[in-house]
Amino acid sequence: MGEQPTGGGAPEIFIEARDLTRQFDEGRIQALGGVSFTIRTGEFVAVIGPSGSGKTTLLQILGALDVPTSGEIRFRGQSLRAQRDLSRFRARTIGFIFQSFHLLPTLTALENVQVPMFEMAWPSSERRRRATELLEAVGLGARLNHRPAKLSGGERQRVAVARSLANEPQLLLADEPTGNLDSASAQRIMELLGDLYQRRGMSLIVVTHNPAVAACAGRTLQMLDGRIVADTVNPGGTP
Amino acid sequence: MSFLTLVFKNLLRRPTRSLLTTTGIALGIAAVVALSSIAWGFQRSWEQAYTARGTDLVITKVTSRSPLPAPFSESLKADLLKLPHVQSVSGLLSDMISVEDAPTVLVFGWERNSFLWGHLKLVTGRWPSDDAEKSVVIGAVAAEMLKKSVGDTLHIEEDDFRVCGIFDSTALVENGTVIMALRQMQRVMESEGKVNFFNLRLAAGTTDAEVEGLRQTIKNRYPGFNAFTGGEVAQNNTGIQAAKAMSWATSLIALVVGAVGVMNTMLMSVFERTHEIGILLAIGWRRSRIVRMIIYESTVLSFLGGIGGIALGFAAVRLLEATPWIRGKIEGEVSLLLFALALGIALGLGILGGLYPAYRGSRLHPSEALRQE
Amino acid sequence: MKPVLGTLARQLLAGVAIWSAVSAFAGGDPPTAGELIAKVVAARQTIGYRVRARLVRTTTATGQRETMQLLIKGRRDGEASKVLYQILWPAALAGQTLVIEKIAGRTSRIWLFTPPDKTADLTEAQAGEPFFGSDLSVEDLAEEFWSWPRQEIVGEETVGRNLCQVVDSHPDAGTKTGYLLVRTWIAADLSLPLRIEKFGKDGKFSKRITAEKITKQTNHRWTAANFIVEPADGRTRTALEGSHADRDLEIPAADFTIEKVKEGLRPKP
Numbered sequence: 055m056g057e058q059p060t061g062g063g064a065p066e067i068f069i070e071a072r073d074l075t076r077q078f079d080e081g082r083i084q085a086l087g088g089v090s091f092t093i094r095t096g097e098f099v100a101v102i103g104p105s106g107s108g109k110t111t112l113l114q115i116l117g118a119l120d121v122p123t124s125g126e127i128r129f130r131g132q133s134l135r136a137q138r139d140l141s142r143f144r145a146r147t148i149g150f151i152f153q154s155f156h157l158l159p160t161l162t163a164l165e166n167v168q169v170p171m172f173e174m175a176w177p178s179s180e181r182r183r184r185a186t187e188l189l190e191a192v193g194l195g196a197r198l199n200h201r202p203a204k205l206s207g208g209e210r211q212r213v214a215v216a217r218s219l220a221n222e223p224q225l226l227l228a229d230e231p232t233g234n235l236d237s238a239s240a241q242r243i244m245e246l247l248g249d250l251y252q253r254r255g256m257s258l259i260v261v262t263h264n265p266a267v268a269a270c271a272g273r274t275l276q277m278l279d280g281r282i283v284a285d286t287v288n289p290g291g292t293p
Numbered sequence: 294m295s296f297l298t299l300v301f302k303n304l305l306r307r308p309t310r311s312l313l314t315t316t317g318i319a320l321g322i323a324a325v326v327a328l329s330s331i332a333w334g335f336q337r338s339w340e341q342a343y344t345a346r347g348t349d350l351v352i353t354k355v356t357s358r359s360p361l362p363a364p365f366s367e368s369l370k371a372d373l374l375k376l377p378h379v380q381s382v383s384g385l386l387s388d389m390i391s392v393e394d395a396p397t398v399l400v401f402g403w404e405r406n407s408f409l410w411g412h413l414k415l416v417t418g419r420w421p422s423d424d425a426e427k428s429v430v431i432g433a434v435a436a437e438m439l440k441k442s443v444g445d446t447l448h449i450e451e452d453d454f455r456v457c458g459i460f461d462s463t464a465l466v467e468n469g470t471v472i473m474a475l476r477q478m479q480r481v482m483e484s485e486g487k488v489n490f491f492n493l494r495l496a497a498g499t500t501d502a503e504v505e506g507l508r509q510t511i512k513n514r515y516p517g518f519n520a521f522t523g524g525e526v527a528q529n530n531t532g533i534q535a536a537k538a539m540s541w542a543t544s545l546i547a548l549v550v551g552a553v554g555v556m557n558t559m560l561m562s563v564f565e566r567t568h569e570i571g572i573l574l575a576i577g578w579r580r581s582r583i584v585r586m587i588i589y590e591s592t593v594l595s596f597l598g599g600i601g602g603i604a605l606g607f608a609a610v611r612l613l614e615a616t617p618w619i620r621g622k623i624e625g626e627v628s629l630l631l632f633a634l635a636l637g638i639a640l641g642l643g644i645l646g647g648l649y650p651a652y653r654g655s656r657l658h659p660s661e662a663l664r665q666e
Numbered sequence: 667m668k669p670v671l672g673t674l675a676r677q678l679l680a681g682v683a684i685w686s687a688v689s690a691f692a693g694g695d696p697p698t699a700g701e702l703i704a705k706v707v708a709a710r711q712t713i714g715y716r717v718r719a720r721l722v723r724t725t726t727a728t729g730q731r732e733t734m735q736l737l738i739k740g741r742r743d744g745e746a747s748k749v750l751y752q753i754l755w756p757a758a759l760a761g762q763t764l765v766i767e768k769i770a771g772r773t774s775r776i777w778l779f780t781p782p783d784k785t786a787d788l789t790e791a792q793a794g795e796p797f798f799g800s801d802l803s804v805e806d807l808a809e810e811f812w813s814w815p816r817q818e819i820v821g822e823e824t825v826g827r828n829l830c831q832v833v834d835s836h837p838d839a840g841t842k843t844g845y846l847l848v849r850t851w852i853a854a855d856l857s858l859p860l861r862i863e864k865f866g867k868d869g870k871f872s873k874r875i876t877a878e879k880i881t882k883q884t885n886h887r888w889t890a891a892n893f894i895v896e897p898a899d900g901r902t903r904t905a906l907e908g909s910h911a912d913r914d915l916e917i918p919a920a921d922f923t924i925e926k927v928k929e930g931l932r933p934k935p
Contacts, residue, residue, distance in 0.1 A: 119575055119660045145577025156572045160302045165294045170576045178295055221577060391720045391909040393755055394733045448755040450718065451737065 066130070068225070068257050069093040069116065074125035076111050085111040086122070087280035093257060095224075098248065098292050100268035101261045103277035110229065112277070113261045117227045118144045129225075145173040149218030149256075151247075153230035155210045157202040163189060163213045164198040170220040188216040192246060208239030215246060219254070226251055228260045232267055244270045248292045300589040307562070311594060314558040318598025318639060319605055321551035326606025326635050328540035330625035331613060336533045338623050342464035343492075343523025345412040348383075349504065351521045352491040352511060361387060364487035369515070373491060378499045378507060383407035384488035386478045392449055392471070395439055399470045400449065402478020408494055413467070418443035418458030424476040428457040432468035447471070450481050465624060493520075548642060551598070555646025559591045563654045574659035584651040591647030592640060599639025603632060699817040699833050702852050707812055709857040709887060714741045714917035718910040723800045724903045734759065734798060741917045745770045748922045751807070753798065763927045764797065764804065771813030776804060779927050794844040801873065801895040801904035803844070806864075811835040811848040820849075825860045828853035845872065856880070856888040873897045 069092065076086040086108045093099055103109045114120040115127060118140050127134045129147065137143045157166045167185040176184070189198055192212040202210050211231060218226055228247065232240035248270060251258040260271060268274050272293030276284035304311045343351065352373065354362045364386060373382045386402040403409045405424060413430075421428045429447055431439065436459050441447055447454045454473065462468050479485045495504065508520040527533055563570070570583055610625035697705070717738040724731050735755040741748050752763040761781035767774050776788040788795075793805045816836040823830055830851035837843045846869055851861040862875040877890035889911070895904040920926050 114660045117575070120658075139579070141574065141577060141579040144575070145579070148577075150575050152572070156569075158569065160306050161294070161299070165299070165302075168294050169299070169573070170578070172296055172582060173577050173579060181294070217576065389909070391718065391735065391907065393735065394731070396720065396907065397909060446757075448735065448757065448760075450735075451754055453757070 065094045065096050067092050068095045068097070068130060070126075070128045070131075071116075072126045074112070074115060074122045074127060076108075076115065076120070077123045085280055086115075088125070089277075089280070089282055090125075091275060091282060091285065093259070095257055096252070096255060097273060098251060098258045098271045099260070100271035100274045100288075100291075101259065101277060102263060102265065102268040102274055104263060106279075107277040108280040109261045109263075109277050111280075113227060113229055113259075116225075116259060117148050117150060142173070145170065145221055147224050149221070149223035149226045151211070151214050151218050151226065151228040151231045153233040155202070155207075155214045155234070157210060157213055157217075159202055162199045162201055163194060163205070163216075166202070166213055167217045167220055170217060174221055185216070185220070188219050189213070191219075191250070192216045206239070207235050208242060211235060211239070211243050212246065215243070215250070219250065222254075224256055226256050226258045228258070230262055230264075231260065232262075232264065240267070252292070296586075297589065300586060300593055303562075303586070304590055304593060310558060310561070314554055314594050315598040315601065317554040318551045318595050318642060319601035321547035321642075322599050322602025322635050322639050323605035323609055324547040325544040325638060326603055326631060327609040327613065327625075328543055329631060329634075330606070330610045330627060331619070331623060332533075332536045332540040333626040333628075333631070334623045335536050336527050336530075337626055338465045339527035339530060339533060340524045342462075342466050343526065345462065345464040345467075346409050346492060347411065347494055348409075348492040348523055349495040349499070350493040350507070351523065351526050352493060352518060353489060353521070354517055355519045361389065362489045364482070364484040364489045367486050367488050369518075370491065372515075373493065373511075376507060376510065378495045378503055379493055380496045381408055381494045383409050383492045383494075384475060385409065385490050385492065386475060386482060386484060386488050387490065388478075388482060390449060392447065393439060398435060398439070400478065400481075401470055401472045402475040402481075403472055404475045407492075409492060412464070413460045413462050416459045416461050418456070420458055421474050421477075422457075424474045426457075426474070427452060427477060428455045429471050429473045429477075430458040430460050431456055431471045433459060433461050434468040435471055438469065452481060548638065551595075552642045552646045555591050555595055555642060556649060558594070559587060559647050559650035560653065562590070563587060563650045566654075567657055570654055570657050571659045574657065580655040583657075584655045587651035587654050588644060588647040591650070592643035595639045595643025595646065596636075599636050599642075602639065603635050606635065697831070697854065699819045699831075702819070702831055702833060702854060703812055703817060705854070705857045706852060706859060712740075712742065712913045712915075714915040715739070715911065715913045716915055716917065717908050717912075719906055719908045721798060721800055722905045722907070724905075726901055726903060732799065736798075739917050739921060741919060741922065743919070746774075748919075749807070750922055750927070751797070752927070759798075762798070764807075765922055765927070766804070766808050767922075768808065768810075771810065773808050773810055776808070779924060781928075783928065785924055790842045793842075800906075801897045801902055802875075802906070805844055806873075806875070806895075810841075810843070811837070811845070811850075814838070814841060814848075823851060825851050825853070828856060828860060830854070830860055853888075858888045858890060860890075871898050 071092070072090050074086050074089040075084070077084050089108075089112060101109045101112060111120070115122050115134075118134055118137070121135065134140075158169065161169070164182065164185050167188055168181045171181045171184070186195075186198060189195060192215050194209060194212055194216070197205060197209060202213070205213065211234075226247070231247065232243055235243060244267060247258060247260070250256075258271075260267060262268055269288060270291050272288055272291045274284070274286050274288055275282050276286070352369075354365050367384055370382050370384055373379060383404050385404065388400055389397040390400045392398045392400070405421065410420065415430075416433060418430070420430060429449075431441060431447070436442065439447065441456050443456055443458060445456045447456055449471070454477075460472075475488070479487060495507075504522070511518060511520040521529070573583060574580070607627055610627065613619055614623070614625055719736045719738055721734040721736055722731055734753055737752045737754055739750045739752075747768045749766045750763060751765075753759045753761065761779075763779040764776070765779075766776050773793075776793060777785060778788060779785050788804060793808070794803050796802070797804050797807055812835070814835045815838045818834055819831050820834050821832040823832055830853050833850045833852055835848045835850065837845070844866065845864050846867050847865040849863045849865070850859045852859050858877065858880065860877050860880070864872045864875075866872040874896045876894045876896070877892070878894060879891035880888060881891065882888055891908045891911075893906045895906070
């Protein structure tokens, strides 16, 4: 059974969600029906559930891509609603990884990783340096100038991972990161993610319907019909 | 990679479409350049006539309907010479006459000992030697049109004239004219003692204010008469006004078509990329950056179209100048101003054409775009 | 005491009265053929005129052109009128002069002068001949059809931008003419004929004359500067293009005498 680390105080609360609801179509569709949880800095949490359980909606709210209909969500005490510029917040705080990679096809790996960096004030030489470093960190130092078409599925997702780290975010959000990969690549990606987030002191939230993937995380939130039905700790996963 | 590189790469994803849009812009800009060049050149050729002669002011009777003013008495010359700053006065009588096989030719009668002749260059033959001689000099273009050489007879109205010389003028418009001594023209038009224009040369160093004062004096002292600078006469020429209006109207149409083309291309591009724009928003791009990207794309397209169009336009001007209607008579204006104007219009097109698509692009919600998948 | 007519009734009556008056002034009835022609003829009236014109005959197939410069003078003395057509150029033909004299709209005499001193009156048959080699006949120039007895409006048609009344003119048995029917399109508001079609004695279409370059003169009169003649066979085409026209001039009667015509050739001093 996982325990909160002792000594030096528990890690601070990173995300606090309280009674989140999200309705669509003027209330006809209730995607989230009152969700509450907290996530601490440095946690690796998996959100699992069948399709329609609301996990994607939750992901979008966590990613500041969407705003809840009611309820409160705070990042380090700051309410999401109070953010004047959601994009700026997103750019600096959150890194995304998608199931379908979503790389820009006409750009090389190096250029793809630089795309989020325009919002930071770095000169282009700095951008290039950081992007190179990130691609080397995911093991693609030899593939800097390849376009996505020339990369395998696993390599593409690795570029996407490097991209998600571009602006040094505090939170990594992955939506079915292994969904389009074979099992060997899938495992490598999960290992990579597990390694990176710890080293860089980020929080990692993975949304999936695959129990094997969820098992990698130290904590699992189970969702069904727009609610969290279970919040369990995985002894075998990475905390 | 710079932001601009990204913009270029986006355009290169649809090379054919980008090329077609750029070509559309290029054609529109080429039309603007070619037509404006000819229209301005047309106006300049008329202005040139007066600057070439060294005429500072043109005195004539204000007429509403006829293209050329009605003749009036020469005696005004004595009074005009007494006005301040006036150095010399030359009278001329002109008319558009149907001569031999040609529909109409501008025929001039110039005072023989006047500054008007100074800028003409004699190609062959000689100038009319005295007022009694029934001879004419014709411009190089007129010689071609009427198929006359030195020594031939030219029948004007009821008289036979001898072509005693052929001239070339720096003012292109004069190259299609026939010139004789004033006395002869007065006889031909049965307007003895009359002229329909006085060309005034003012003393060197006359200031603009003094010229303006002189004009007012003439208007007040001689009711029914007006004094124009050479440029104004050109501007008031209905033919020139028509040419300019036509060039503006056609250019406007071409540009509207171009702008619509750009907007259409960009809209298509935005709608194809809603997903991608969603990704960009998701990974942290601000809406303003999306807007900037789209407007940069449309502006780059238009800019390239503009450059191509300017080159095409100037080539078209050279071609037009070779056609029989224009050759020798009008020189298209090829100036930095026109270049800058055309480029400015191209950029404006790009920005305008990109505004609405950029607006639509920025309205996209990242989650909506992702959900499309 | 109550008025005889109520207020409403009085207002209605006033309205009807005003309406009738306005209608009367507006002149409801359309003009008759005679009135139209009278308008056209009246609009042309002038004591004298001088016109410079270019006569060009083009062969359609080859595009070849024959050009002549003409001087045209006219004078009116009450009911009598004279018109003179003199060739100025080319030199080979210069001096040939045709004079058409009319009284009350009917031709009284047509004569042709050919330099150096040949004068001949034209017979009826010769009146049907081409005028100076063009597609216009001398009879066309005389334009007698305006005075033919039977004129009727047969329809309405828009020519260019103007609505025209179509008037058919028929000669009577005694009239000397090469035509059975002359049909004119008259733009009533311009008092100007815009098109004339002539049909020969066999009833077949002979030629069409179209007016071009229609402008308004300073005294609100409309004129046409050019006339295009297209004969039925389409092999040739004639244009009579006026470059200068001065009206209301005092042209001396002597100008139409043979002596003056001969003299007119000599170069001016």
